[in-house]
Amino acid sequence: MDNFLQIESVGMTFDTKKGEFVALTGINLAVRKGEFVSLIGHSGCGKSTLLNLVAGLLTPTDGGMILAGREIDGPGPDRGVVFQNHSLLPWLSCFENVYLAVERVFGAAEPKSMLRERTHAALKLVGLSHATDKKPQELSGGMKQRVGIARALAIEPKVLLLDEPFGALDALTRASLQDELIRIVAETGATVLMVTHDVDEAVLLSDRVVMMTNGPAATIGEILEVDLPRPRERLALAANARYIHLRTRVLEFLYQKQFKAAA
Amino acid sequence: MTSLAIANRDALTLVNSLPPRAVSHPAAPALAASAASAEHAARAATRQRRARAPEWVREITAYALGLVIFVLIWAVVASISGSIPGPAKVWVAAVNIFSDPFYQKGPNDQGIGWNVLSSLKRVGIGFGMAALVGIPLGFILGRFKFLSDMAAPIISLLRPVSPLAWLPIGLLLFKAANPAAIYVIFICSLWPMIINTAVGVQQVPQDYLNVARVLKLSEWKVFTTILFPAVLPFMITGIRLSIGVAWLVIVAAEMLTGGVGIGFWVWDEWNNLKVDHIIIAIITIGTVGWLLEQALVLLAKKFSYA
Ligand SMILES: Nc1ncnc2c1ncn2[C@@H]1O[C@H](COP(=O)(O)OP(=O)(O)O)[C@@H](O)[C@H]1O
Numbered sequence A: 001m002d003n004f005l006q007i008e009s010v011g012m013t014f015d016t017k018k019g020e021f022v023a024l025t026g027i028n029l030a031v032r033k034g035e036f037v038s039l040i041g042h043s044g045c046g047k048s049t050l051l052n053l054v055a056g057l058l059t060p061t062d063g064g065m066i067l068a069g070r071e072i073d074g075p076g077p078d079r080g081v082v083f084q085n086h087s088l089l090p091w092l093s094c095f096e097n098v099y100l101a102v103e104r105v106f107g108a109a110e111p112k113s114m115l116r117e118r119t120h121a122a123l124k125l126v127g128l129s130h131a132t133d134k135k136p137q138e139l140s141g142g143m144k145q146r147v148g149i150a151r152a153l154a155i156e157p158k159v160l161l162l163d164e165p166f167g168a169l170d171a172l173t174r175a176s177l178q179d180e181l182i183r184i185v186a187e188t189g190a191t192v193l194m195v196t197h198d199v200d201e202a203v204l205l206s207d208r209v210v211m212m213t214n215g216p217a218a219t220i221g222e223i224l225e226v227d228l229p230r231p232r233e234r235l236a237l238a239a240n241a242r243y244i245h246l247r248t249r250v251l252e253f254l255y256q257k258q259f260k261a262a263a
Numbered sequence B: 001m002t003s004l005a006i007a008n009r010d011a012l013t014l015v016n017s018l019p020p021r022a023v024s025h026p027a028a029p030a031l032a033a034s035a036a037s038a039e040h041a042a043r044a045a046t047r048q049r050r051a052r053a054p055e056w057v058r059e060i061t062a063y064a065l066g067l068v069i070f071v072l073i074w075a076v077v078a079s080i081s082g083s084i085p086g087p088a089k090v091w092v093a094a095v096n097i098f099s100d101p102f103y104q105k106g107p108n109d110q111g112i113g114w115n116v117l118s119s120l121k122r123v124g125i126g127f128g129m130a131a132l133v134g135i136p137l138g139f140i141l142g143r144f145k146f147l148s149d150m151a152a153p154i155i156s157l158l159r160p161v162s163p164l165a166w167l168p169i170g171l172l173l174f175k176a177a178n179p180a181a182i183y184v185i186f187i188c189s190l191w192p193m194i195i196n197t198a199v200g201v202q203q204v205p206q207d208y209l210n211v212a213r214v215l216k217l218s219e220w221k222v223f224t225t226i227l228f229p230a231v232l233p234f235m236i237t238g239i240r241l242s243i244g245v246a247w248l249v250i251v252a253a254e255m256l257t258g259g260v261g262i263g264f265w266v267w268d269e270w271n272n273l274k275v276d277h278i279i280i281a282i283i284t285i286g287t288v289g290w291l292l293e294q295a296l297v298l299l300a301k302k303f304s305y306a
């Protein structure tokens, strides 16, 4: 399917105290099934807004979106969201956090033993089988983010939405989680829309990098096809001419064409 | 008054929880400067560390010392005033009273145990009813801004009123001392319960609610797995404040209403001019209040997710 997720002339205008604020305008994007697309742009350009529109947490003031042949109206468990700050419920263990989502989506059709199995499988996928019964506050930032990913994936969403999932992590943890995400996406064939402000992250993980212009009234500036073969190796790519070229293209967009907002 | 007590307690725990290293640090540079030799300073520091008793021994020693000093001051004040009984006399009376705390000689002459229990019972009933009304009301006010705006002037107006000012209304309504005292406890416990619950509901992080929205959880599931646990610590703070105020107020209310109860007992012993018993009552009231507070602090710790 060539346009599994279709965003059609979407615009978002917020009503603020100072009047109307046009955050996004004329966004057109079609994402293929199994594709990994990242959104990159300067802070405040509207990346989170676009992701929240797809998540259904916001309703667009213009245009519409279709996911797997159905119009998106409101949030729903066919989209798995990984929030920027993990958003795990602190009074639930890792298992219970994931189970909450699994139970909601599969609880009507499957017995409890199946639900538990799904939960364990999701935690295993992100390498956290040993931390099943830990509470979020006993985990490192990277581990919390893994639980967030497990929770989003456990419900077998049509599309996985990630909002700067590794933004709050140190560089080493971030790199290992990026590798992990590459592996998970390869294993599950998930369709992914990821917000990031990290150029290397965008190029390393994506099939396409969507570069957004600065707000207000931000829109898609350019789309870069990342034609690097998979599996991708972080170390091997560091010296790869094609990788360096693509990376430079994104940097040029961000720091030459869209320089203003960097101030 | 209660918030002051809590501020004090927090200040105390803050001092207590300073790690030993934080305390010894300021001394270290001073040592280094005076000895002009880093090695010397290091050795001195090691010696100091080795000589130090375990933290809990030092704590207990400090607590005991504080109490001893308090008793000494009391003894001095007693011997100067002449009318206030000293520690020794009170001790003898206390041993006597606590050797049979649950005697019963008619409605107005009962052991101190019965008096404390009947006061606690009033606090329990009054507070329980306040929780039954205040917690749901707090949830509603926290959820609906219009209703909370409606309630704001009423609460602001009534909250600063001393609970005892409600006593005549209670006597008028119930025409009996006991329900009137319970009603006063109800009123004074109500405000902290409503306010803390409402604030808790308003402060449930949007992130948690977004999780609920993305999963499209049912209203009931949202309430049981997100709202209630998120608000629980706030509710426990409300309970702590309520019980604290209630224990302060019950003594005064009972002094006015009579019957059985620790407050009434204080008044009765004043009429009998048994000042040693009044001092025993004061210490008992303080101890019970402290135990209540500790129990609720434990409860709060169990449900904090920091
Ligand atoms: N609920 C809102 N109301 C008003 N303005 C908003 C709201 N959410 C976001 N904005 C504005 O929209 C713009 C884009 O925000 P956001 O999507 O969070 O940016 P990014 O994620 O790219 O940093 C910002 O200028 C922000 O102030």
Ligand SMILES: [Mg+2]
Pocket: A047, A048, A049
């Ligand atoms: Mg953002």
